Amino acid sequence: MSYLLCEAGGTALDIVVENLKKSFHVAEREPGTWGAVKGLVRRRVRVVNALDGISFALAPGELVGYIGPNGAGKSTTVKVLSGILVPDSGRCEALGCVPWRDRISYVAQIGVVFGQRTQLWWDLPVAESLDLLRDIYRVPADAYARSRAELVEMLQLAGLLTVPVRQLSLGQRMRCDLAAALIHAPRLLFLDEPTIGLDAVSKLAVRDFVRRLNRERGVTVILTTHDMDDIEALCSRVILISDGKILSDGSLDSLRREVTRERRLTLDLEDPEAEISDPDAELIERDHGRVRLSFDPERVSPAELIGRITAQCAVRDLFVENPPIEEIVARLYGRTAK
Amino acid sequence: MNPYVSLFAARFRALLQYRLAAVAGFGTQLFWGFLRVMIFTAFYRSTTKPPPISLPDMVSYLWLTQAFFALSLNYVDPDVRAMMRNGTVAYEMVRPLDLYSVWLSTALAARIAPTVLRAVPMLLVAWLLLGLRLPPGAGCALATAAGIACAFLLTAALSVVVTASLFHTVSGEGLARFMPVVVYIFSGILVPLPLLPGWMQSILDVLPFRGIADIPYRLYLGTVPASDVPLLLAHQLAWTIALVLLGKLMLRRSTRRLVVQGG
Numbered sequence: 001m002s003y004l005l006c007e008a009g010g011t012a013l014d015i016v017v018e019n020l021k022k023s024f025h026v027a028e029r030e031p032g033t034w035g036a037v038k039g040l041v042r043r044r045v046r047v048v049n050a051l052d053g054i055s056f057a058l059a060p061g062e063l064v065g066y067i068g069p070n071g072a073g074k075s076t077t078v079k080v081l082s083g084i085l086v087p088d089s090g091r092c093e094a095l096g097c098v099p100w101r102d103r104i105s106y107v108a109q110i111g112v113v114f115g116q117r118t119q120l121w122w123d124l125p126v127a128e129s130l131d132l133l134r135d136i137y138r139v140p141a142d143a144y145a146r147s148r149a150e151l152v153e154m155l156q157l158a159g160l161l162t163v164p165v166r167q168l169s170l171g172q173r174m175r176c177d178l179a180a181a182l183i184h185a186p187r188l189l190f191l192d193e194p195t196i197g198l199d200a201v202s203k204l205a206v207r208d209f210v211r212r213l214n215r216e217r218g219v220t221v222i223l224t225t226h227d228m229d230d231i232e233a234l235c236s237r238v239i240l241i242s243d244g245k246i247l248s249d250g251s252l253d254s255l256r257r258e259v260t261r262e263r264r265l266t267l268d269l270e271d272p273e274a275e276i277s278d279p280d281a282e283l284i285e286r287d288h289g290r291v292r293l294s295f296d297p298e299r300v301s302p303a304e305l306i307g308r309i310t311a312q313c314a315v316r317d318l319f320v321e322n323p324p325i326e327e328i329v330a331r332l333y334g335r336t337a338k
Numbered sequence: 339m340n341p342y343v344s345l346f347a348a349r350f351r352a353l354l355q356y357r358l359a360a361v362a363g364f365g366t367q368l369f370w371g372f373l374r375v376m377i378f379t380a381f382y383r384s385t386t387k388p389p390p391i392s393l394p395d396m397v398s399y400l401w402l403t404q405a406f407f408a409l410s411l412n413y414v415d416p417d418v419r420a421m422m423r424n425g426t427v428a429y430e431m432v433r434p435l436d437l438y439s440v441w442l443s444t445a446l447a448a449r450i451a452p453t454v455l456r457a458v459p460m461l462l463v464a465w466l467l468l469g470l471r472l473p474p475g476a477g478c479a480l481a482t483a484a485g486i487a488c489a490f491l492l493t494a495a496l497s498v499v500v501t502a503s504l505f506h507t508v509s510g511e512g513l514a515r516f517m518p519v520v521v522y523i524f525s526g527i528l529v530p531l532p533l534l535p536g537w538m539q540s541i542l543d544v545l546p547f548r549g550i551a552d553i554p555y556r557l558y559l560g561t562v563p564a565s566d567v568p569l570l571l572a573h574q575l576a577w578t579i580a581l582v583l584l585g586k587l588m589l590r591r592s593t594r595r596l597v598v599q600g601g
Contacts, residue, residue: 084431086594108434119429123352135344136433 014188014220015058015081020090022051022076050076051087052244058222060187063214065235066224069333073244074224078192081222082112095188108137111181115193118177120165126176127161130183137184144183151179154209171202178209189213191223195230207233228325240332247332252325259328264321265293265305270314278308289316294323341435346443353451360455363408367460371404371468390532394471395559401470402555403527405460408452409486410550411493411521414500414514415448422504437593438586441501445494453490474560481567485554488574492549495581496521502585505592526552546577 028044029035050073058064068074079085080092083099083106092099097106113119120129134144152158155175160168168176174194181189191210195203211234213219225231231238231252238255240248248255265281272289280300285292295305302320309315339347375397382393391399403410418441421427430437464470473479500517522528524547531542531552542548553570556562562570 079428082432084428103431104434104436107432110432112429112432114428117424117426117429119426121348121352123355124348128348132344132348135339136341136435138341138434 012059013057014060014062015056015094015222016091017057017077017081017093018055018091020051020054020077020080020087020092021049022080022085022087023047023049049244051080051090053090054241054244054246056239056246056249058220060220061214061218062237063210063221063235064223065231065238066222066241067226067228067231067238067329068241068247072242074241075192077241078112078190078222078224082110082190083107108184109186110188110190111184111186112190113174113177113181113192113194115174115191115196118165118173119180120173120176122166123164125162125164126157126168129165129176129180130161133180133183139184143185147183147185148179151182154212155179155205171198171205174198174202174206175209178206182213185217187219189219189221191221191225193225194223195225195227203227203229210234228329232325240329242333255332256322256325256328259331260323261296261298262294262323263297263302264323265295265302265309266319266321267291267293267309267315268317270316274313276309276312278305278312281305281309342439342443345440346447349444349447350451353447354455356452357455360452363452363456364459367404367407367456368463371401371464374400374404375468391530391559391561394469395561396530397469398471398559399530399555401460401464401468402558403551405457405464406453406486406489406551406554407527408456409449409489409493410525410527411497411500411518413518414497415445417448418444418501419504419514422501431593438498438582438589441498441589442494442582442585445497445501446490449490449493449497473558477564478557478560481571482554482558484571485557485574488571488578489550489554492546492574492578492581493521495578495585496546496550498585499581499588502588502592505588521547521550524548525550526555530555546581549574549577 024047026046026048028046030038052073054073054077066074066077076085080087081094081099083103086100095106095109099106120126121132124132130148133139139147152161155178157175157179160172160176163172165173165176178194194210195206198206207230210221210223214221214234221234223230223234236251238248238250238252239246240255248258250258264284267276267290269276269289269291276283276291278293281293281295283291284294293305293309295302306318306320310318378396378400379393382389382396389396418427421430430440433440461470465472473482496517500513503513524542524545526542526548527550531539531548534542542552553574557567557570
């Protein structure tokens with residue numbers, strides 16, 4: 001297929017974004033009837049910097065989590081990278097193309113899922129929707145048959161193919177939407193909140209699929225989500241964005257270290273009433289025999305702390321863990337809100 | 339299959355599912371048809387001047403407008419409108435297709451499918467029972483077929499212009515509600531154009547709207563001289579091309595400054 005390649009930018013990276021900016025104008029009006037009347041005469045327009053100088057690069061085969069509070073600019077980034085929106089300034093190259101300029105040849109190589117929306121035709125059966133996408137992406141018949149069989153197996157769609165899209169449950173629909181986004185075997189996949197509103201089983205199915213896709217086919221994935229379990233389960237790298245700026249970019253562990261070095265020690269005591277205290281650990285929670293302590297591994301090694309505490313009283317069980325990622329992220333969001 | 343043909347076919351098939359809507363549409367069109375025939379008959383009885391269209395021609399004209407009601411811009415594709423409102427339009431842009439061609443092919447399907455469902459039975463009933471006359475000759479029938487085909491293209495092109503204008507507004511109801519009324523009056527569906535005052539006729543003769551009703555139905559009646567037929571078809575085609583270019587331009591401009599609603 002000749003239209004597949006843009007003039008390559010001579011880079012080995014899948015995505016290069018440099019100092020990307022995009023602002024929106026939001027018409028505001030004061031609340032109430034009077035505000036509405038005033039708004040007719042004079043519009044107050046506020047400029048929102050959805051993207052305020054974003055830079056990052058992605059190597060082929062990476063699986064990156066893109067997180068941030070509502071309105072941080074996650075979806076805007078995805079929309080710019082998928083060729084839907086034109087940024088105000090900055091450089092953006094993906095697969096050697098400028099997404100909005102080379103839109104048609106570029107989008108033939110990417111897949112996009114917006115979790116809140118479906119790209120399937122609501123009054124057509126799933127199989128017909130897939131056939132339609134085959135024609136839209138001009139997928140050759142044999143490649144289509146292979147790709148479809150593979151996706152049907154991986155996402156367990158066999159029973160859904162004849163069902164009209166409007167009758168699918170949310171979890172089923174999301175699986176079908178994933179198949180729809182991948183039927184043309186894209187190299188780059190954008191997932192914008194793919195697990196939103198899904199039950200636990202469906203979430204696991206989606207995660208499993210994304211992981212396989214990334215490992216087995218080497219598809220580069222950008223995943224935006226509010227579900228930190230998605231991030232923990234899938235992403236080796238996390239980009240955190242807030243108010244249109246990147247706050248941190250690195251592994252989940254380095255993100256954790258950046259916010260806090262804290263570790264948690266959870267103990268189940270033999271005697272629920274036993275006294276427990278240590279100068280290097282802070283008691284954060286106590287529920288009958290279960291005690292949760294917080295400590296800094298730089299000040300006291302976990303082994304030493306455990307040794308001291310087990311000397312104080314009899315312990316039935318214990319484990320050390322990181323603070324939950326939700327808490328870390330909440331702290332980071334809170335820090336930026338100031 | 340060509341992606342645009344494929345989209346057209348899918349939309350067409352989906353629209354053919356709505357049998358109940360077709361039956362209801364048929365009933366409504368029949369009812370209004372009776373009403374309009376009665377009104378015009380009453381006018382014709384009380385007029386003193388010789389009318390520009392004979393009564394039998396008038397009755398045929400009215401049944402044609404009823405039969406081909408779905409061909410006129412009676413609504414602007416609600417699917418695309420909903421897509422604009424809730425932001426699903428973003429998906430249209432991540433497909434390797436020309437957005438204008440996608441919308442034109444779905445707009446064509448949205449006109450042709452319901453017309454096929456409704457016009458055929460309506461024409462049959464009107465011909466057998468209600469005084470619809472057949473075109474006076476084979477040439478007339480051929481010209482009518484060409485005129486109807488051009489009318490489909492013209493309406494679809496106009497429909498995409500309206501849709502493209504929705505990019506500039508938040509809810510996108512304004513023009514989408516207004517345009518059907520404009521078409522209804524200016525195309526000659528409500529009152530045949532020859533019955534309108536002379537000054538209005540000279541304006542409407544130039545505007546695109548007559549290509550949707552006035553031209554194809556008068557070709558059917560055979561009241562236009564044969565030498566004018568190519569001119570009338572050219573009128574339809576020229577406007578179709580102009581509206582296609584306008585629609586393309588509008589889409590090109592608006593996709594550059596697009597705001598997709600919702601997160």
